[in-house]
Amino acid sequence: MLELLPVPPVDPLWNLAAEYGADERPQRLNLVLGVYRDHTGVTPVMRAVREAEIRLAEHAASKEYRGLSGNAAFNRAMLSLVLGGDVPAGRATAVQTVAGTGALRLLADLVRQTRPGATVWISDPAYVNHQPILEAAGLTVRAYRWTDHDGLLADLGDAGRDDVVLLQGCCHNPTGVDPTRAVWEALADLASRAGWVPFLDLAYHGLGDGLEEDLWAARMLAARLPEVLVAVSCSKNFGLYADRTGCAIVLGASERALRHAETALQNAARTLYSMPPEHGAAIVAAVLEDAGLRGMWRDELDGMRARIAANRAALVAELRALGCDALAGPLARQKGMFAGLPLTAGQMALLRREHAVYGTATGRINIAGLPEAQAGRLAGALVAVLERGAPERAVPAGAVPARAAL
Ligand SMILES: Cc1ncc(COP(=O)(O)O)c(C=O)c1O
Helix, strand or coil, X not given: CXXXXXXXXXXHHHHHHHHHHHXXXXXXXXXXXXXXXXXXXXXXXXXXXXXXXXXXXXXXXCCCCCECCECHHHHHHHHHHHHCCCCCCCCEEEEEEEHHXXXXXXXXXXXXXXXXCCEEEEEECCCCCHHHHHHHCCCEEEEEECCCHHHHHHHHCCCXXXXXXXXXXXXXXXXXXXXXXXXXXXXHHHHHHHCCEEEEEECCCCCCCCHHXXXXXHHHHHHHCCCEEEEEECCCCCCCHHHCEEEEEEECCCXXXXXXXXXXXXXXXXXXXXXXXXXXXXXXXXXXXXXXXXXXXXXXXXHHHHHHHHHHHHHHHHHHHCCCXXXXXHHHHCCCCEEXXXXXXHHHHHHHXXXXXXXCCCCEEEHHHCCHHHHHHHHHXXXXXXXXXXXXXXXXXXXXXXXXXX
16 A cells, blocks of 8 residues: 555655765764754763763662653643742643653644634744644644734734634744744733733743743743643753653643643543653753752753854854855844744755755754854855845745745
8 A cells, every 4th residue: 555655755854964964075064953062063961961860770769650641740840940930739730741842742632622723823934843743633724924023913913712822932943033022022912812822832941041031931921821831842951852851831720721631631642652751851850859950950051052152153253254244133133043044945955065054945054053163164155155146035924834845
């Protein structure tokens, strides 16, 4: 049967990563995937994570099944980390998931069950996996403008009472552009007037302006609105990419609503993978519950953030030295791991072909993947491809970004 069917398209991001893997040019630069790299080009195991792993290896009593919600200490610690301090009983629940992706999918399933007619709004441009995850859960997707804040508020003016709006809480992937606090407040006003539910995706907190600052929007929405969904990833800020660690948080208006949400999330997990893997969650719980390890983690996270910001500043300085304000200007205003460049898919292909620099076709490069000594070479390559043709948007405003356009 399968041999008669066309092979489905390969995930475009991982396809590019594979293309990079096959590139033998010594100067090749991998700025594709959203992973942090230190100055030696390595994605390190964080010190607090390593220490927690040693303690767990020495003291973990058993690998017996945990419950369907995963590691309870992890869930408690994540609620307190994301929402800030003690969360009143009856306000929120958390279920451990298979990383941020698992949280997005379980929450999408919850939306599909509880709001079957809902449209889920995603940003244009969006994180490459948002639309596929939502559509796999059977949901209808519409796009709102992201980098134009007046456009963002205007588009979401059409979101209705049953709708859900997926918003990245900080360090937007792929643009690096976040709303100002005033725009976030206006979004909360809109949601509260229209009744739509914010669905936050938190994957980069701690890597933008600082951990508390990056969680400000999530906490503000949680304080102002009765119902909020939050998908949290521990992949980037704990460096636990391969350990698939994250959680789905639901803020609800009553204990009954939370019981409903938690059971629905558990049921969704039960049919997909039964329960999430323990290792990463046990590490995060051990780090967050121990003052010493927590301090060590915060210090290292601050160091990662500082390195990303320094990389951005170095690239901006090199671009300015080359007189290229068209790229330096937008880059300087962005934050977090990604830079969204005003380059077309064609120009990004040129960058790969002629300069061995790998970013995505939408013009996204991972600033955190830039070795210090390479800022000058990267700036030169960017200016060279920019000069080859006028930049244009890869995806028209208002359209749901085509997956193939990555
Ligand atoms: C915006 C956003 N959300 C969610 C994820 C999912 O992360 P993971 O499933 O690895 O935790 C990513 C990963 O790159 C992301 O960029």
